[in-house]
Amino acid sequence: MNDDNYLPYFSSKEIGDALMSFAVDEPSIDFLVLCGHTHSEAEYQPRANLIVKVGKAEYNKPAIQEIITI
Numbered sequence: 001m002n003d004d005n006y007l008p009y010f011s012s013k014e015i016g017d018a019l020m021s022f023a024v025d026e027p028s029i030d031f032l033v034l035c036g037h038t039h040s041e042a043e044y045q046p047r048a049n050l051i052v053k054v055g056k057a058e059y060n061k062p063a064i065q066e067i068i069t070i
Contacts (some may be wrong), residue, residue, distance in 0.1 A: 010029075013017045019031065020046065020050065023046075024047070026049075026064065028049075030049050031049060031050045032051050032053070032068075033050070033051070033052040034055075035052065035053065035055075036053045036055075039057055040056055041054060041055060041056040041065075053065075
């Protein structure tokens with residue numbers, strides 16, 4: 001998995017910081033962040049109300065990563 005403390009939530013440091021700030025300020029809201037791929041599947045949960053998921057990818061082989069029920 002890419003690092004620098006999970007490639008700040010698989011996108012950018014600014015977005016990672018903003019997501020963390022929202023999650024801290026709003027503990028009663030559950031945040032689920034769905035990201036593009038980094039060629040390997042990953043999941044990171046820095047807080048009880050903040051989950052970040054990344055799907056795996058293979059060129060020219062689109063695939064369903066997960067079915068989410070709301």
